[in-house]
Amino acid sequence: MKIIFLETLRELNECYNKLNEKSREVRLGFVWDRLPLISNLSVLENIMLPSGYHDSIKVKDMVDKIRDELKRYNVNENILHARRNDLDTFQMFIVKFLQAKFYNPEYIIFINLLNLFVGEEERKLFDFFRTYGSEKFVILDYNGYESIYRKNIKYERVEFYQWVTRDLKG
Amino acid sequence: MNEAIGRLGGFFVNSFITLSLYLNFCKNVLAKLIRFKLFNPAIFLVFLRQVYFTGVQIMPIFFPISLIIGIALVGLLTKFLVGLGAYEQIGQILTILIIRELAPLLTAVLLSLRSSTAVSAEIAVMNIMGEVDTLNAYNIDPVDYLYLPRIVSGLICMFSLATFFSFIAIIGGYFVISFQMNITFDFLLTLIFDYLNFSDIICFLYKTLLLGFFVMSIPIFTSMSVKNANTEIPIALLKGMMRLFYGIIFVEFTGFLI
Numbered sequence: 001m002k003i004i005f006l007e008t009l010r011e012l013n014e015c016y017n018k019l020n021e022k023s024r025e026v027r028l029g030f031v032w033d034r035l036p037l038i039s040n041l042s043v044l045e046n047i048m049l050p051s052g053y054h055d056s057i058k059v060k061d062m063v064d065k066i067r068d069e070l071k072r073y074n075v076n077e078n079i080l081h082a083r084r085n086d087l088d089t090f091q092m093f094i095v096k097f098l099q100a101k102f103y104n105p106e107y108i109i110f111i112n113l114l115n116l117f118v119g120e121e122e123r124k125l126f127d128f129f130r131t132y133g134s135e136k137f138v139i140l141d142y143n144g145y146e147s148i149y150r151k152n153i154k155y156e157r158v159e160f161y162q163w164v165t166r167d168l169k170g
Numbered sequence: 171m172n173e174a175i176g177r178l179g180g181f182f183v184n185s186f187i188t189l190s191l192y193l194n195f196c197k198n199v200l201a202k203l204i205r206f207k208l209f210n211p212a213i214f215l216v217f218l219r220q221v222y223f224t225g226v227q228i229m230p231i232f233f234p235i236s237l238i239i240g241i242a243l244v245g246l247l248t249k250f251l252v253g254l255g256a257y258e259q260i261g262q263i264l265t266i267l268i269i270r271e272l273a274p275l276l277t278a279v280l281l282s283l284r285s286s287t288a289v290s291a292e293i294a295v296m297n298i299m300g301e302v303d304t305l306n307a308y309n310i311d312p313v314d315y316l317y318l319p320r321i322v323s324g325l326i327c328m329f330s331l332a333t334f335f336s337f338i339a340i341i342g343g344y345f346v347i348s349f350q351m352n353i354t355f356d357f358l359l360t361l362i363f364d365y366l367n368f369s370d371i372i373c374f375l376y377k378t379l380l381l382g383f384f385v386m387s388i389p390i391f392t393s394m395s396v397k398n399a400n401t402e403i404p405i406a407l408l409k410g411m412m413r414l415f416y417g418i419i420f421v422e423f424t425g426f427l428i
Contacts, residue, residue, distance in 0.1 A: 020307060035304040040292065045215065050308040052212035053315065059211060078292075103308060 002154045005143045006108040006165065012112065015140055015160050019109060020167050031093065031098020032111035037084040043095050044080045045054040050103040062102070069098055073128065089116055090124045107167070109138050114145045140165070193389045194376035196383075200320060208322065211309075224285045225327035232280060232331060236338035239276065243267070244343020252351065260347075261361030268339050270370055274333040274377035275422065279326060281385045282414050288411045289320055290389035294396040294403045321386045328382030332374070344424075365395050375428040380411055384417035 006012050014169075019028060029050075037046045045065050051057055062078075070077045081086060087095065100108045106164045117125045129137070130153055140160075141149070149155060195210035207213055244264065251257050293316065296302055305312055340362065343353050396402040 023309060025308065030307050034300055035307050036300055038301050038304065039295070039299065049212050050310065052215075053308070054309050057211060170302060 001129065001135070001137045001139070001148060001153065001155045002158045002163065003141065003158045004158055005138045005146055006140060006160070007111035011013045012140065016111065017073065018160075018164060019168075022164065026107075026168050027103060027105040028112065028168075029097075031096045031100055031105050031108065031109040031113070033116055034111075035096075037092070037095060037099070042083060043087070044079045046084075047095060047102060050099060052101055053101070066098065066102075069101075070094070073097075073132075089121050093117075094128075105136070106140050107136050109140060111140045112142070114141060114148060122148075129153045140161075152158065156159050182304050186399045192388070192391050192413075195394075197389060199313060199317060200313075200385065202318060203322075206318050206322070207314070208319075213315055213319055217323055218316065220320050220323035223288070224281065224323055227328075228280065228284055228331070231284075232277075232289070232335070233338065235276070236240065236335045237279065237342040239272065240339030240342025241267075241346050244339065245346030246338070248347050250352070255292055257351065258361075260358070261363075264340065264362055264369055269336050269366065270373050270377075270425070273335040274328075274374065274381055274425075275418070276416055277335055277378070278329060278381040278385060278421075279333040279345070281292065281324070281331070281375060281382075282411065282418070285324070285327075286385050286389045286414055287411065289386060289406060290393045293393035294406050296392065297396045298398065298400065313345060316386075316409075317390050318351040321383060321388065324386030325379055325382040328385060329375075329378045332378045366380060369428055373425055376428060377425050380421050381418065384414060384421065388414045388417055 004015070006015065021028075022028065027124065031066050038049065040084075041049065044063065044066060048057065048059070048062050051062070052059075054130070066080065070079070073094050075091050078144075079091055079095075084092070097108065113125065139149075141156070208217060246261060247267070248257065248260060251263070296316070301314055302316075305315060305380055340358070341355075342360050347353060347358065348355075387408040389407075392413060393406045396406045
């Protein structure tokens with residue numbers, strides 16, 4: 001798992017724009033509150049959206065897989081037919097993560113997470129990273145949160161442009 | 171005086187710019203329509219939903235309105251023509267009135283009131299909430315995923331509902347006629363089909379398809395300009411509905427030429 005620490009909102013926006021540009025060449029999944037779930041789709045439809053649009057999928061197989069994944073991450077599978085507004089912060093995070101995961105990306109980029117997670121939700125978030133953390137995960141967050149990350153998870157600190165030129169060749 | 175001329179000039183320049191942007195949008199949409207992947211699972215879901223919202227959910231309102239208009243119009247008209255001793259003209263007048271004029275126009279008005287406003291608000295809210303950014307992040311083309319399924323469903327629903335309207339209005343009218351005159355339904359249909367010619371069918375197709383396209387594409391185009399503030403939504407709705415009104419007038423006017 002890699003973390004890229006940034007100073008300012010402007011820097012964060014520049015990084016996202018660069019990643020968005022790169023996502024035309026390399027498959028990237030995003031988990032960010034500024035990229036919301038589609039409000040008129042259910043959780044299930046949101047998760048299947050990118051993979052359903054780009055790949056040929058069998059809906060029935062996907063539904064079973066998504067149910068299994070939700071159970072795996074301790075999220076109640078009854079949310080499958082719920083809408084965005086019915087989800088709590090952690091459920092929303094998992095749904096966005098699964099949306100990205102089923103898209104089969106090279107990397108899943110988590111952006112500015114600690115802005116939203118506090119208290120019990122923060123504990124769940126770090127449990128998730130400790131248990132399921134992967135080489136495919138890249139977190140972009142502000143410098144100010146570095147001590148919280150250091151205390152909770154093991155990670156490799158990288159510089160944004162170095163990572164982009166080295167790992168996102170396309 | 172100068173100020174008034176300046177404002178008038180500004181109005182025409184703005185209208186011309188908007189029209190050219192809309193035509194460019196139509197060009198992009200039609201170019202993608204050729205490669206439209208309707209049976210892509212994600213797109214097909216949006217398409218089915220839109221057909222359901224536009225064409226199926228409207229039925230409880232659409233059916234009685236068609237019937238009432240059929241009964242009122244055909245009934246009154248028949249009474250009038252019988253009074254003039256010109257009841258043999260019923261077929262010609264029903265053909266012109268229902269198939270060429272009323273069916274496309276009333277269907278377009280009902281779809282505009284119900285679906286165009288909904289689509290306009292939906293696209294505007296999606297822009298403001300950043301949902302279109304989510305689609306872009308996953309390389310999902312908004313034209314393919316959001317606009318085309320709605321436009322294609324508009325075309326299909328407009329044509330189907332206008333055809334349905336024609337039949338219901340004629341059947342409703344027949345009930346009234348059958349009380350006033352001793353004619354069979356078969357005879358009424360023969361009267362209508364005797365007068366129905368190729369230009370009537372072309373006119374019906376031209377109006378339903380173009381109105382179906384306008385009913386969805388104009389509100390979508392207008393709502394695409396909504397970016398940041400909630401206050402932009404009612405403005406986009408208002409502009410979209412006014413532009414759609416001009417679109418309907420354009421179709422009605424050009425329909426006379428066929």
